[in-house]
Amino acid sequence: MLRHIALIVSLTLVALAAGYAMVPGEREQWTMLVRDGRNQEALKALETRYRAGKREVDAVVHLYKLYMSFADIDAATRVMEDFVHDHPNDPQVVSLLAKHYGDIQNKPAEVRALERLFKLAPSQPTARDLLAYYRLEGAFDREENLLRTLLADQMITANDAERLGLILAAHGDFYGARDALTRFDEIANPERSVGRLVLFDVLVQIGDKTTALSKAASWIGYWRKASIHRTASAELPSTRLIRMMIAVDEEAARKLICDVQRNETPDGACELRVLPDAEAAPDAEAVTSVELRNESGRRRRR
Numbered sequence: 001m002l003r004h005i006a007l008i009v010s011l012t013l014v015a016l017a018a019g020y021a022m023v024p025g026e027r028e029q030w031t032m033l034v035r036d037g038r039n040q041e042a043l044k045a046l047e048t049r050y051r052a053g054k055r056e057v058d059a060v061v062h063l064y065k066l067y068m069s070f071a072d073i074d075a076a077t078r079v080m081e082d083f084v085h086d087h088p089n090d091p092q093v094v095s096l097l098a099k100h101y102g103d104i105q106n107k108p109a110e111v112r113a114l115e116r117l118f119k120l121a122p123s124q125p126t127a128r129d130l131l132a133y134y135r136l137e138g139a140f141d142r143e144e145n146l147l148r149t150l151l152a153d154q155m156i157t158a159n160d161a162e163r164l165g166l167i168l169a170a171h172g173d174f175y176g177a178r179d180a181l182t183r184f185d186e187i188a189n190p191e192r193s194v195g196r197l198v199l200f201d202v203l204v205q206i207g208d209k210t211t212a213l214s215k216a217a218s219w220i221g222y223w224r225k226a227s228i229h230r231t232a233s234a235e236l237p238s239t240r241l242i243r244m245m246i247a248v249d250e251e252a253a254r255k256l257i258c259d260v261q262r263n264e265t266p267d268g269a270c271e272l273r274v275l276p277d278a279e280a281a282p283d284a285e286a287v288t289s290v291e292l293r294n295e296s297g298r299r300r301r302r
Contacts, residue, residue, distance in 0.1 A: 193237035
């Protein structure tokens, strides 16, 4: 009899414990409400947890999404700003705030959030968004500072390195322009000529003529090969570069240019013809061609 009573009591206690364990907790309650599409009830449950200081990441994100689904922008903004305040050094949280400001078209606040995000986790996508804003708003000082940071961190693209080099050269910062355009020269496609022509001039300005001429010699071979794809009316970059090289040091320029030619046809002798340029000033000279001739002086056919 006593054993029977003990068994019944034990089973009752086990059943009560199992029933209690099966009662959904607060987290399961709002999760089921969200899953079932009962958004108003889910919102009230999440608001209660939020006011009680229970601000788990997934609960805050769901609360934010519910506010946005009900177009309660002010409440959604408050929740997201509090979220960043609670996690100030988390790039993912700051990126959510930046995206929120972008969604509600608060551009100044979005840019502030992007600047904060870039300091926490520098990346090219964030830099691209900031640069686009700076250029649109004419904030060129902020653009230059960001480009300098990208250059120092070796994160700069070829286009941005060229732009930074041109900006610094225009400001008379030739050493800064040299660094930016040297990086451009290292990563840009070989047919890009504008930044390289400016780099040549910058190197000459700072007195590094040897480096300027050697770099020019490395560019000119490709540019001459690519010149057949250009229109006849446009001045070829190779022609302009040769003219610049001769203006710096004619003897060294002739030697370097002829070395490039001999690499293409080793058995020929080089003759650099300098003739008046119809588009230049009357007393100016321009290089119109570089020819290879054999030992008898006859022009080689290519």
